[in-house]
Amino acid sequence: MSKVLLKVDHLKKYFPIRQGMFARHVGDVKAVDDVSFELYEGETLGIVGESGCGKSTTGRAIMRLHEPTEGKVLFDGIELTDLNNEQMRKVRRDIQMVFxxxxxxxxxxxxxxxxxxxxxxxxxxxxxxxxxxxxxxxxxxxxxxxxxxxxxxxxxxxxxxxxxxxxxxxxTNPKLIIADEPVSALDVSIQAQVLNLMQRLQDDLKLTYIFIAHDLGVVRHISDRVGVMYLGRLVEIAESELLYHEPLHPYTQALLSAVPVPDPVFEREQLLLKGDIPSPSNPPTGCTFHTRCPHAMEKCKQVIPMLQQVKSGHSVACHLYEAPQ
Amino acid sequence: MSEIIRNQVRQIEVEEKVKGPWQEAWTSFKKSKSALVGSAIVIFFVLIAVFGPFIAPQGINEQNLSMRLQPPSAEFWFGTDDLGRDIFSRILHGARISLTVGLTAVLISAVAGSFLGIIAGYYGRWIDTIISRIFDILLAFPSILLAIAIVSILGPSLQNALIAIAVINIPNFGRLIRSRVLSIKEEEYIHAAKAIGMRNTRILWKHILPNSMTPVIVQGTLAIATAIIEAAALGFLGLGAEAPQPEWGKMLADARMFLLNAPWALIFPGLAIMLTVIGFNLMGDGLRDALDPKMKN
Structure with a gap:
């Protein structure tokens, strides 16, 4: 396996909520809450999720456009969170962003x-x-x-x-490009052109991508691995094909069942989630997804599930897949 | 061959079509009649300010006491004042005073206000709090009262009137720029600039400042009009220009005693003030329509 270019370790970004005349700190919007992943040189990691789940903030926190609240970002052997502004400015030559x-x-x-x-x-x-x-x-x-x-x-x-x-x-010939929904604002016909361009450039220039999107089809097309975020947390990360064929996390299953299939006769079982995405300023206890999860158990309300590898190249944060103790 | 020609034709078309944001603004500015009339008036008065003293038929202080308070005639186009001085000549000279005061005062307040506003808006936190509170304090007084207070402290003279007018206009520019910077710094191209690896100073001067300049230009043009009125008001109150100077506001003040028997001594300086102010206002309105992308259809 090729070398790790970027290692994100328990990254958190909380935006403080301030109120009143003296800007009293009354709470936090937990935009990114304990996200960890590794990125290998030359690969494309897709990050998907609903709007507001923290995927863009993750990208920006890695670049320190939003200063991370906690956690470490190790890029090419350099600890980004320890750098001062001037050092960080120089490192940005190697990490660029598409908006x-x-x-x-x-x-x-x-x-x-x-x-x-x-x-x-x-x-x-x-x-x-x-x-x-x-x-x-x-x-x-x-x-x-x-x-x-x-x-x-x-x-x-x-x-x-x-x-x-x-x-x-x-x-600047960067090593890593963080693409923050680069095709979401474009027409479908243009999306394909831009995606193909990005893939061609990756092959020619040996680029590594973090590709943030909410369109599962787009992400599948371009990504080697895909991470799924929900309410500031990474709930599942797997190789692209594994994730699309065999989603493990109930949230991923629901997301994938919502992808339209271009076949009018095909009847499929749709997993419709009930309720809305909870507020990141007051996330549910335990597993943040338990309020909408069809398989929620008592444990889910109390214990935050950790991201763990269930099989090679496939990790999920869900109590359903925990090894029996 | 035809391919090459077509390419060349396309190239030429492209060259012609390229228009910067400023050129586009000029195109739309030209379309507005009132803006053009305003600019014509402004240019007219600027020419008078530059060449007036050379074309004035008489000196500003040439008194002719036998010709006191003469009505307009072939010799004295705008009549004479209570000391027998030619009002037309004095107005020509006064244009230089009024325009200089207006332009300089606005330039000072625009530069100072923009600087403070940009720092407050970009750096935020306590810097913003301090600067904004100072602006609030300055704005809490009626501006002319504040100007009077400043002149009374510094002592009445044209230069001090200019300083007073500059100071009272600073918060207007400061707030304008600050709000503009607050919105621009959240624009994605500023995030992009940061992501590229630019320093704050470069982002401020090369990206935020040029993009916040348009409202300042508009506000500046309109503020010149107000500054001219304020200078005239201070002159009228005896806090600006001193006795022999042909400042328009001062001329009004001197002539008001003779309002009933020599109205021309009052009317012509008044008209001069009004015309200049209208000119700058029309031009400012035209500039706003041309420069504000949200007003564009």
């Missing part, structure tokens, strides 16, 4: 050339001429033309802008 909204993630007052050149400038790569050449080269790599360099973001379609966003992430 969800291609309309909001590019500065509207800068030309494409300026947008793409900036990562090179801030990391002091190359001289002016080399930088300009590299901008043109990468524009071609992501499927745009070099003459697009002089245009402004508003002159592009959503798909083209997302390509610019991807090109920006590639400029």
């Amino acid at each position: 969800q909204d291609p309309y909001a993630s590019l500065n509207p007052r800068h030309t494409v050339e300026k947008i793409l050149e900036e990562p090179l400038i801030v990391h002091g790569i190359g001289n002016a001429k080399e930088r300009k050449n590299k901008v043109r080269e990468y524009l071609e790599i992501v499927g745009l033309s070099s003459y697009h360099a002089k245009r402004y973001p508003h002159q592009f379609s959503g798909g083209q802008r997302q390509r610019i966003g991807i090109a920006r992430a590639l400029m």
Whole structure:
């Protein structure tokens, strides 16, 4: 097995809720609560979950765009949570991010050339001429033309802008790219183009991806492994095929049963979850899923299940799969 | 071959279509008639401010006591005041004073306000609390009262009136920029800038500042109009320009005793103030329509 590029260890991100005149601390929104996983070099890890389950926050906490409340992030042998701002800034050269909204993630007052050149400038790569050449080269790599360099973001379609966003992430030759719902804002036809582009780039440039999405089909298409999050916790993580064929966690089963099947005659059993996703500021005790779980037991209300490996390449956090003591 | 030509044609089209955000704003600014009228008035007064003293038929202090309070005539276009001075010449000279005071005061308050606002908005926490409370205190007083207080402390002169006007306008700019920065710093391209590995200072000056500038330009243009009125008001109250200076507000004050028998001494400086203010307001409104993307159709 290839080497571990990123190790996330008990990562937590709580957003404090403050109230009143003196900003009294009255509670926390537990956006990410004790998430651990490993990421191997060259693979794509998909992270799925409903909106608000903390998948984007996880991505941002890894990059320290949101300062983690607790936990460690080990990237390529470097302990990211211990770095000061300036050291972290330099490490960001190796971890780049692709954002969800291609309309909001590019500065509207800068030309494409300026947008793409900036990562090179801030990391002091190359001289002016080399930088300009590299901008043109990468524009071609992501499927745009070099003459697009002089245009402004508003002159592009959503798909083209997302390509610019991807090109920006590639400029510094990063090792890891965290893609935060990179295709959610795009039309389905464009989604496929961008996904294929990302896969091609991964092969050509030996990239490692964390691919955050809420669309299970998209994640299946691109990921080697998939993690499922619910209410700030990672409830199941497995190799892509294992997860899709044999989901273990009741939440994953319900999610997968909701994926439409392109066959009008096919009758399937739909697992409909009752109730809403609870508030992350006041999550249920024990297993956070017990309020909606069809298999909930007494134990689930009290004890938080730990993520444990049940078979090779498949871990789940659920009391149903615990080895009998 | 045809492929090449087509590509070249496409290239040329592309070159032509490329328009920056500023050029687009200019295109939409040109479409507004009132904005153009406003700009014309402003340009007119700017020209007067620059060249007025050269074209003025008489000096500002040339008194002719035998010609006191003459109505407008071929010799004295706008009539004469109580000391027999030519009002037309004095208004031409006064344009320079009023515009300088308006522009300088607004420039000072815009720069200071933007600086404070950007720091308060970006860094937040206690810095924001301190700066915002200072703004609140300044805004708690009616602005003209505050200006009067500042001038009384510093002593009445045109320069101190300018400082007072600059100070009372700082919180307006500061708050404007602060709110703008608060919304812009949550934009995804700012997160992206951070993710790329930019330093805070670069993000502030290269990304947040240029994107928060448009309301300042609009507010600045409108504030020049207010500043001119405030300067005139301070002049009228005897807290601004001193005796021989042909400041428009001061001219109003000096002429008010003769309102009934020599209304022209009052009307023409008043008209000058009004026209300049209207010019800046129309131009400011046009700029706002052109620069605010939310007003765009």
